[in-house]
Amino acid sequence: MTKDATDTINPSPPPPQMNTASAIRIPFNKPFVSGNELQYIEKVLAAGHVSGDGYFTKLCSEKLENLLGAKKVFLTTSCTHALEIAAILADINPGDEVLVPSFTFVSTINAFVLRGAVPVFADIRPDTLNIDENSLERLITAKTKAIVPVHYAGVGCDMSKITEIANAKKILVVEDNAHGLFGSLDGTNLGAFGQMSTLSFHETKNISCGEGGALVINDDSFIERAEIIREKGTNRGRFFRGQVDKYSWVDVGSSYLPSDMLAAFLFAQLENSLQIQSKRKHLWTRYQKSLRDWAHNNQVLLPFIPANAQQAFHMFYLLFPNLEKRQKFIAHLKNHGVLAVYHYVPLHTSSMGKSFGGYEGQCPNTESISDRLVRLPFYNSMTDEEQSQVIEAILQFEV
Numbered sequence: 001m002t003k004d005a006t007d008t009i010n011p012s013p014p015p016p017q018m019n020t021a022s023a024i025r026i027p028f029n030k031p032f033v034s035g036n037e038l039q040y041i042e043k044v045l046a047a048g049h050v051s052g053d054g055y056f057t058k059l060c061s062e063k064l065e066n067l068l069g070a071k072k073v074f075l076t077t078s079c080t081h082a083l084e085i086a087a088i089l090a091d092i093n094p095g096d097e098v099l100v101p102s103f104t105f106v107s108t109i110n111a112f113v114l115r116g117a118v119p120v121f122a123d124i125r126p127d128t129l130n131i132d133e134n135s136l137e138r139l140i141t142a143k144t145k146a147i148v149p150v151h152y153a154g155v156g157c158d159m160s161k162i163t164e165i166a167n168a169k170k171i172l173v174v175e176d177n178a179h180g181l182f183g184s185l186d187g188t189n190l191g192a193f194g195q196m197s198t199l200s201f202h203e204t205k206n207i208s209c210g211e212g213g214a215l216v217i218n219d220d221s222f223i224e225r226a227e228i229i230r231e232k233g234t235n236r237g238r239f240f241r242g243q244v245d246k247y248s249w250v251d252v253g254s255s256y257l258p259s260d261m262l263a264a265f266l267f268a269q270l271e272n273s274l275q276i277q278s279k280r281k282h283l284w285t286r287y288q289k290s291l292r293d294w295a296h297n298n299q300v301l302l303p304f305i306p307a308n309a310q311q312a313f314h315m316f317y318l319l320f321p322n323l324e325k326r327q328k329f330i331a332h333l334k335n336h337g338v339l340a341v342y343h344y345v346p347l348h349t350s351s352m353g354k355s356f357g358g359y360e361g362q363c364p365n366t367e368s369i370s371d372r373l374v375r376l377p378f379y380n381s382m383t384d385e386e387q388s389q390v391i392e393a394i395l396q397f398e399v
Helices: 035-045 055-068 079-089 107-113 133-139 159-169 218-232 236-240 260-271 271-298 323-335 351-355 366-374 386-397
Strands: 074-077 097-101 118-122 145-147 172-176 196-200 215-216 317-319 374-375
Touching: 035 118, 035 260, 055 215, 055 260, 074 079, 074 218, 079 107, 079 145, 079 172, 079 196, 079 215, 097 107, 107 118, 118 133, 133 159, 145 159, 159 172, 215 218, 215 323, 215 351, 260 271, 271 386, 323 366, 323 386, 366 374
Parallel strands: 097 118, 097 145, 145 172, 172 196
Antiparallel strands: 074 215, 196 215, 317 374
């Protein structure tokens, strides 16, 4: 999401005596090349089509459509931009209300605020850290236009309850699935529950092209207009398919197409998604097994995965008893050459959030989780030796 970062890194300041840049041996994240990225980029250059909607863009869209069972997938320059298209498709007008978890990156709601929407901040569940589905009905008003659940850490929200509420009230559901590619609930892919969903291919994500995203459409009625909005408000796509004799400006829109060079990089990663996911599952499981006893003895919580959820293995986090102990832990790891980071500042307590009526105490779970959560290094190229160094440093810390 901007930067496309639902995972923008916001580490605590290093202890004064440390030169963090030179001391860190294990970073929070590393960009990853899976194999054919450079070869495919060379193919794009040789073909002479480096702008949007080229050969690899189409391959990526088809690959994602098949993986997700989606009606249509449009690659975009970021998850933020995918959300912006979704906000236009949702016909958001000034004064319309959009329900969003306060514990998310700003892009989740910014895309709708840009259309004049008023954010309505919902609290999160203390177990999955997802939007509290039981809080939604009391937040819905006659002005509510959309609900935007975020599948935090690639663990699905309770989409059965959310879609039931939304359908009864005739409210759109747009899933922010930036964390959740390859995750599912009861066998249904995350991103397939709402009328639309969005994906992120930022460098912190499982599958990446540095910066990139996608709009996933599950409702046929949005496909034609989505193509137009993504093409600067023109019917250029219809022109190239021979459906009109010239193309012109027919709707609002912007330039949301990624370069085919980025798509080439992305396709190489999608080709290797099984291996990437297998590696991430290995790392996630190793953290869980190695830290289980330490966490229990130190009153630290590990990620919770509901029985009906297949997670995406996007991140591994710890929940400390309070802010002070979380900060001491981050400093401890830095002193051992390991960069661990916290996550979102609650939207409702931000200066922008307060301008929309947000206030301290509005979302108590969000405020508590934000103070206590820390994310461990977790990246595709992480070796067992590197992970062992992180685990060893953690086991030396006593809360």
